Amino acid sequence: MDGGFITISLDAMGTDNAPFSEVAGAVETVRDTDDLKIILVGQEEKIQKELAKYTYDKSRISVRHASEVVGMHDSPTDSLRKKTDSSILTGLKIHKNNEADAFVSAGNTGAVMAASLFVLGRIANVSRPTIGQIFPTDQGITILFDVGANVDCKPLYLFEFAVMGGVYATHIYNCENPRIALLSVGEEKSKGDALTVEAYELLEKSSLNFIGNVEGRDILRGKAEVIVCDGFIGNVLIKFTESVLDVLKNKFKKLAAQSFFQKIWVGMMYGSLKKVLKDFDYQEFGGVPLLGVDGVSIIGHGRSTPKAIRNMILRAEQMVKAGIKDIIKEKIKDMKQFVPNV
Amino acid sequence: MDGGFITISLDAMGTDNAPFSEVAGAVETVRDTDDLKIILVGQEEKIQKELAKYTYDKSRISVRHASEVVGMHDSPTDSLRKKTDSSILTGLKIHKNNEADAFVSAGNTGAVMAASLFVLGRIANVSRPTIGQIFPTDQGITILFDVGANVDCKPLYLFEFAVMGGVYATHIYNCENPRIALLSVGEEKSKGDALTVEAYELLEKSSLNFIGNVEGRDILRGKAEVIVCDGFIGNVLIKFTESVLDVLKNKFKKLAAQSFFQKIWVGMMYGSLKKVLKDFDYQEFGGVPLLGVDGVSIIGHGRSTPKAIRNMILRAEQMVKAGIKDIIKEKIKDMKQFVPNV
Numbered sequence: 001m002d003g004g005f006i007t008i009s010l011d012a013m014g015t016d017n018a019p020f021s022e023v024a025g026a027v028e029t030v031r032d033t034d035d036l037k038i039i040l041v042g043q044e045e046k047i048q049k050e051l052a053k054y055t056y057d058k059s060r061i062s063v064r065h066a067s068e069v070v071g072m073h074d075s076p077t078d079s080l081r082k083k084t085d086s087s088i089l090t091g092l093k094i095h096k097n098n099e100a101d102a103f104v105s106a107g108n109t110g111a112v113m114a115a116s117l118f119v120l121g122r123i124a125n126v127s128r129p130t131i132g133q134i135f136p137t138d139q140g141i142t143i144l145f146d147v148g149a150n151v152d153c154k155p156l157y158l159f160e161f162a163v164m165g166g167v168y169a170t171h172i173y174n175c176e177n178p179r180i181a182l183l184s185v186g187e188e189k190s191k192g193d194a195l196t197v198e199a200y201e202l203l204e205k206s207s208l209n210f211i212g213n214v215e216g217r218d219i220l221r222g223k224a225e226v227i228v229c230d231g232f233i234g235n236v237l238i239k240f241t242e243s244v245l246d247v248l249k250n251k252f253k254k255l256a257a258q259s260f261f262q263k264i265w266v267g268m269m270y271g272s273l274k275k276v277l278k279d280f281d282y283q284e285f286g287g288v289p290l291l292g293v294d295g296v297s298i299i300g301h302g303r304s305t306p307k308a309i310r311n312m313i314l315r316a317e318q319m320v321k322a323g324i325k326d327i328i329k330e331k332i333k334d335m336k337q338f339v340p341n342v
Numbered sequence: 343m344d345g346g347f348i349t350i351s352l353d354a355m356g357t358d359n360a361p362f363s364e365v366a367g368a369v370e371t372v373r374d375t376d377d378l379k380i381i382l383v384g385q386e387e388k389i390q391k392e393l394a395k396y397t398y399d400k401s402r403i404s405v406r407h408a409s410e411v412v413g414m415h416d417s418p419t420d421s422l423r424k425k426t427d428s429s430i431l432t433g434l435k436i437h438k439n440n441e442a443d444a445f446v447s448a449g450n451t452g453a454v455m456a457a458s459l460f461v462l463g464r465i466a467n468v469s470r471p472t473i474g475q476i477f478p479t480d481q482g483i484t485i486l487f488d489v490g491a492n493v494d495c496k497p498l499y500l501f502e503f504a505v506m507g508g509v510y511a512t513h514i515y516n517c518e519n520p521r522i523a524l525l526s527v528g529e530e531k532s533k534g535d536a537l538t539v540e541a542y543e544l545l546e547k548s549s550l551n552f553i554g555n556v557e558g559r560d561i562l563r564g565k566a567e568v569i570v571c572d573g574f575i576g577n578v579l580i581k582f583t584e585s586v587l588d589v590l591k592n593k594f595k596k597l598a599a600q601s602f603f604q605k606i607w608v609g610m611m612y613g614s615l616k617k618v619l620k621d622f623d624y625q626e627f628g629g630v631p632l633l634g635v636d637g638v639s640i641i642g643h644g645r646s647t648p649k650a651i652r653n654m655i656l657r658a659e660q661m662v663k664a665g666i667k668d669i670i671k672e673k674i675k676d677m678k679q680f681v682p683n684v
Contacts, residue, residue, distance in 0.1 A: 151535040152536050183578060185578065193572075194494050215577075216580070216585065217584055220582075236525060236558035237578070237582060241582075242558075244562065247563075
């Protein structure tokens with residue numbers, strides 16, 4: 001921290017319309033807060049041109065040049081090897097050398113994960129860092145870990161996701177003793193595949209508030225604050241969810257096109273549908289955290305608007321203030337006592 | 343077949359309100375067709391009492407007594423061992439000994455699968471029978487295999503699901519050369535977990551119309567007629583889908599409760615929402631087939647209405663007429679040439 005300020009290193013080249021959303025989001029956030037500084041990282045000329053459109057406190061927003069941009073279709077490992085002056089790598093190094101307290105990016109998710117792990121390293125005793133996605137429920141929220149950082153998980157990884165996810169739910173969402181569940185195909189302990197059956201054993205023996213298995217239908221029903229699963233299924237689920245909402249919106253539109261009266265009705269309906277779907281809006285959630293790396297790294301959607309960028313910055317600030325990284329460090333060490341032979 | 347008639351053995355004790363839905367569905371179907379006979383299997387007294395409410399062609403609906411009922415919460419293997427006079431086992435035996443051409447049940451899915459495998463056996467060269475679920479898309483339908491018959495799949499199983507699913511799509515949904523895809527976390531061949539990467543190899547070498555990997559977001563986008571995945575993820579997905587639709591309906595209801603005017607608007611909207619969701623209605627699809635057993639076995643939802651039962655009966659008839667079982671037998675044998683060391 002810098003004289004009471006929290007400094008965020010922000011990848012300015014991540015969104016589909018970069019650096020527009022990043023610059024607008026940064027300016028807006030600095031305007032509305034008084035303890036944040038932001039370093040915009042990326043192609044300086046482009047960023048400055050965008051910044052010139054705004055008036056803002058120049059002592060709190062600065063620019064750091066990085067010549068390369070990682071595209072949405074670049075392979076994560078290739079981008080690490082070949083684009084050594086990317087905004088992602090440069091932005092993370094600024095965090096690593098303590099010029100910034102956190103890193104935020106709406107760029108290529110795989111590349112941000114790989115680079116975060118490469119630059120920041122893992123927290124001791126963490127096998128695999130994880131990203132989570134928030135689902136709205138009637139009771140509040142459920143966070144699903146992992147949603148794509150790790151496929152072919154081992155039972156121990158799922159156990160660690162539960163520990164890290166629990167810390168996140170406690171300190172970011174104020175759940176005092178978050179209920180933690182395992183995603184499976186039946187409630188009984190014996191139901192599931194080899195991975196979940198073994199992970200159940202580990203979770204059951206721990207001091208976590210483990211409530212057992214939940215099924216696909218329980219994700220949105222608020223049965224648990226944290227649900228853990230292999231990143232393969234988590235990733236399929238979050239992409240499927242996005243598409244369900246798109247499909248429903250399109251169907252409403254088609255219905256509207258069928259007649260003039262329906263057009264009016266459906267127009268009204270559509271507003272209400274939007275209200276209903278608002279809870280599912282990724283923009284509201286401030287990106288997803290990569291937990292388990294030795295730093296604070298927040299990853300957002302490529303379609304992020306200035307508002308989404310703002311929420312990501314505020315989420316990063318919250319994670320820094322809560323000291324999530326150090327709490328995970330302690331908790332993971334504590335929890336290892338419940339795991340045999342590790 | 344019996345003098346030009348196709349005979350369906352129908353578990354009359356499967357639905358939540360059995361035997362009401364089963365009897366009503368059977369009577370209605372027999373009334374509207376002229377080449378079907380139905381054997382209602384279950385507790386005779388209850389079935390006869392229900393049947394007495396209708397007038398129907400007594401030469402085409404008969405009752406076969408079975409004293410026991412498998413509950414929704416009975417374990418599949420326990421039900422096989424302990425309830426030897428269940429409507430499921432009895433109904434399947436009627437099919438096995440050729441008194442009926444197919445078996446239909448809306449009972450405990452796991453129990454019907456286990457009993458079908460036990461009584462009918464597997465088709466030669468099929469490692470694991472599979473159940474599929476239909477998803478509506480803009481282009482028509484996509485069927486996802488497997489949705490819960492098999493967790494911890496091997497690559498060969500996924501390959502076989504593709505073969506069997508392809509036959510089903512061709513002969514039941516008239517897709518001449520169905521596109522077959524593998525559910526994964528990225529389009530590239532290298533993306534996925536160990537299972538999908540290996541399954542890709544098998545599918546690619548075959549003569550199937552394999553179009554590669556699709557992601558969670560592609561399921562509803564009509565990219566392929568058949569998508570294969572491990573039954574763990576398929577099961578989580580179908581249960582999640584059901585809950586998404588329930589959640590959206592509830593949110594609309596809550597919105598309606600907020601004010602009087604909203605009540606009127608939302609009331610109108612709700613009708614349209616129903617239209618939109620109709621495509622997702624399990625009742626329309628006539629149950630899901632268990633492919634790979636040496637017979638025709640159709641499994642339906644416990645909440646099946648008479649209409650859903652009727653669609654299941656008609657689907658069974660269609661499968662018998664198309665000779666799906668024998669086509670799968672041939673195709674699986676043919677396809678084995680593409681699989682090394684089997």
